[in-house]
Amino acid sequence: MTTNKNKMKKYIIQSIRLTLVLIVLLCVLYPISIALAGRFSKGNGGGEKITKNGKVIGYALLGQSFTKPEYFWGRPSAVGYNAAGSAGSNKGPSNPDYLKEVSNRIDTLLKYNPTIKKADIPADMVTASGSGLDPNISEQGAIIQIKRIAAYRKIDERKVTELVVENTSKPFLGLFGPSAVNVLKLNLALDEIISKK
Amino acid sequence: MNTEFLGIIATFLLTLVIAIPLGKYLAKVFAGEKVWTDFLKPLETGIYKLSGINPKEQMNWKQHLKVLLLINTVWIVYGFFVLLYQDKLPFNPDGNPGMTPDLAFNTIISFVANCNLQHYSGETGVSYLTQQYVLMFLQFVSAATGIAAAVVLFKAFRDKTTTNLGNFWEVFVKSITRLLLPLSIVMALILTFNGTPASYEGKDHFISMQGDTVHVSRGPAAQLIAIKHLGTNGGGYFGANSAHPFENPSYFTNMVEMIAQTIIPIAMVICFGYFIRRRKLGWTIFGVMTIGVLLLMIPTLTSELGGNSAIAKMGISQATGAMEGKEVRFGPTATAYWSTLTTVISTGSVNGMHDSTMPLTGAWQLLAMMINGFYGGCGVGILNYFIYLIIAVFISGLMVGRTPEFLGHKVEAREIKIAALITLLSPFLILVGTALSAHLFTHYGNAAWAVQPKTWLNNPNFHGFSEMLYEMTSSNANNGSGFEGLGDNNSFWNISTGIVIFLGRFLPIIGPVAIAGLLAQKKYIPESAGTLKVDTKTFALMTFAVIIVLNALSYFPALALGPLAEYFTMLK
Known part of the structure; x- marks a missing residue:
């Protein structure tokens, strides 16, 4: 039973950590690099x-x-x-x-x-x-x-x-x-x- | 041949040219074989390290489902509160308000579930922070969740008897690093250099040629639109979705967006065949699905290109087809093609308004979402189709009087019960939901609610009924498109569709994964002369018949009350 509980706790912590790591990758690095590249488009990425x-x-x-x-x-x-x-x-x-x-x-x-x-x-x-x-x-x-x-x-x-x-x-x-x-x-x-x- | 037809034929061929090799590539990625993207390994190792994950740890099907549900819960809690308080958080240059609790509930469930039904409008209902840190984030991870769940099922049939079905985190992370993110980068760049805004500048305004002051919503749209299609999400940056000239600037970008939403669902089917080393089965499933898609698409094209008969009576020219709710740069042919794709696949993005399509087109859109397994959404498409396969195996078994088997494993009472429950879930949610809303509309139209039920509908009569049926069907299918005339941002619709989306997402993931996990534990029976072969034309036809019969029995009455009745009224 305790091992089950420990496993559950481990999964929850992994979920939260993975979410944070992915937020950095997908919501910061990815969109900002596209926005920077967009400066070279017509309208500089603002239309x-x-x-x-x-x-x-x-x-x-x-x-x-x-x-x-x-x-x-x-x-x-x-x-x-x-x-x-x-x-x-x-x-x-x-x-x-x-x-x-x-x-x-x-x-x-x-x-x-x-x-x-x-x-x-x-x-x-x-x-x-x-x-x-x-x-x-x-x-x-x-x-x-x-x-x-x-x-x-x-x-x-x-x-x-x-x-x-x-x-x-x-x-x-x-x-x-x-x-x-x-x-x-x-x-x-x-x-x-x-x-x- | 006319250029509008050439356009969709080229689009379809290009889709296959990309999707088929992509499927083979995915099979290698998920099997851990060498592929050219292995240079990304350090990135993945970094992600595992920072998250405290050991990607080699094997999980059984229950553990897979446990972590899947846990991480989805984390996202629901996180997103709900950010949406609720977006007005107090940074990156809100347009000063948009926080969401009401019922709208935040609906929106977070909808995006976690890969549904992307939107009861808000992008320009006024969300901030740049929530567009990116909640909605776009979920478009990535919900697609990856679907793919990872499908791969659990794939693993179950790769080995003869096993309980070790790989590591959920590993497949989930790889779906992002090896598939969704690289493709999104390419696509976002294509969109950006064809006119879609990508910068963080806020609203602009100008004085038009006629002297009107016009405000222009902008923002980092290209990044979201890329994953919105690749991940079969469909939730647009702007209110008008891919009909908006910023979201879909030209015929070229329209082709790109149509291809993007189709490649992963097709690739997953091909991947299944290659991964379990039964290529013929993969191709057979692909064949059935493609025939299904064409059978929905051809009548859709006929109905849209024929134009609106009521407008034809006024004596004007509808040379290219019906134009209400459509954009000139795409034309009715590409819009009809898109409407079929976006409903068979659970994308639900639109490049023209479905509410204004012809009655029979509406019927085909609804049927496509009711079936929900011809290609289907990222990962979940093949899971839904798997349920049809199990039912077909069971019925075939009964017909020849043998215990049904699927790929060397006996299919017994427990598995069939799960498959039957999942099959019954869709009609239950769709029909009960529609009946309840129709009842409220007719009997409690004047109820003292913030939004009175009698004001829900944008169109009278049968079409009004179709609006409600469409909303529930789209929610259950996790599609997310709408007959958008429906006044849906109020407690009833926010809560009811939120529940339908949630159940319509997670039960059809749990069911197939559980069946696959249970089958994989059983003793492997080698093929003999009496084995039912599931990769033959006969069995393909059987599956197709099962799909048609199940859906016809479940939904014909509802379709008759809505789009079919409207069609016959217009024939008069």
Whole structure:
């Protein structure tokens, strides 16, 4: 019996000591070395920032809210592009309130882009993303907005189309996954044409 | 062929290319044979010395379980108090509050159990200290616990008759030093150099192009995200998990994360075959599991790529598939692929919101977690599958009228009782848990609780029921994904799922290890003409049938009330 008790005591002490040793290895040495290596990455391990005239206007990876008609719009977001509280809508596919919301989004798009047809609207433009911070829209999502942007900014449609093409990323290695348009970079490029004029 | 499909095919092939050699490597590591990572021996010796461990000391199956449970208890006590008082401890640059006791209970059980169900949100619910010193720490050690438990079972079938099943500490430490930590370093670096934050800087803010002030949560995320996948944990750094652009910046990182969460579960199966010197058995199990995964994945792809029929009626284009809750950079194909992997394996990380997937997709996700043995979690996947094997051996034995045998050991009443209890545990926890919550929701909706049950659900009708069923299923499977619309941070859900996670973790570890330990003590019966061969196609089919029948009988009614009912409603 006493040997059993002693063994138990030994196991408990081993458990505590091993836990402490592993905390040093896994929670101090490992993450700090990665953080140090991260200083050599774009954005120095704090997330790559995008600046305009010396001011930070966003993070390269994070989508932001665009509602003005002279900008390309991003996807609907369940959290209003709150980068300190990411989330999706978590609406189920048959939820009637949700379907009403989607239908309203379609109407808004048609109102601001009167030349497009319903069948041209891609699903990503009327559904909320998983993170609420999706930086991308599909190519089709950008194409349906070209006429509106050109009209509001009084620039040639062809020029806007060129910008969309320039800001569309190809599939990974040209082979894997979808292509996508980065809305923030596209809008920055748009603003640049105006300031050049 | 379209690039989205090419993407998942390439991902799957790359997974196998990495996992199979990894399995062979692990078999050598656990057998103590020479491997190229032996240069890490001094590190291990140092760890043993500092912890007062003699790695040569042999343990029987009871001692293994004893130390496993003891060290897990130490982690529960440690983590619970740190989570509770994180607001008073350092490394909390965003000033996040301490957890309530029920939330701390749920969170600590969930992370110790490798489940990683999260009733808090990473941005607002934890500090940098708890992210790293509690949650990431547990992601390493809970995965290593699962692997070490599986290796006890492997050892039991390596020798003919034995009670010496190796040293728990040795396998546990080696799982970290030879597998989890090196792979995590590589993966964390890949993530960091593709945009995931890794530094300790606190929240940032900027003025957006349209003039809004935006706050940005950051922190040492890459380190945690690496082990979150490799260890099949799934608990994300940010609230939106791997849908968050920081947590999963590109299609490339998405491939890396999908591969990372699959390699160890597959490697463990291959390792089993090589370790017990019955390679064919390993490959047979791998075959059954892979067919199971494909049978869940193909209909998931069909259902997601078909889009939402209710939205199709509005006349817009769903050319690539359903997009609610998904990210454009991954697309519906890779998101559907991920949703199958993360539910068959007990990762539970998500790159798109499961609550918004199509009804049938939800059914496949649920079924994958109910089965919980196709690849399965780090180590525990093969333990769960072992229970199915024992049941299949027993039923086959009854069919031919002989005492059932498994790898040269008689399977008798005691072992079958344990296997039966473990088999019954899952439906008991899932169905009783769901029934209880549904009862509270319908009958006590206005109860004077801090959060009234009637406000729990984010979606009405059948889908609402699915939210509750999903939460209980995910807890029992130690999966950790959720139909996140469920309002789950309140005493009822925190306590009930905490209990389900705890039982759903430790009993399915104790059961198989005990069966293996008991079998290994018995006299070895050499193979004869009358021996049931467990590495044949016929027996593989038998196991598959057992898995399907057991799960269909247990769960069909619940699935019919939730996702299937929603599916048929939408057909109208």
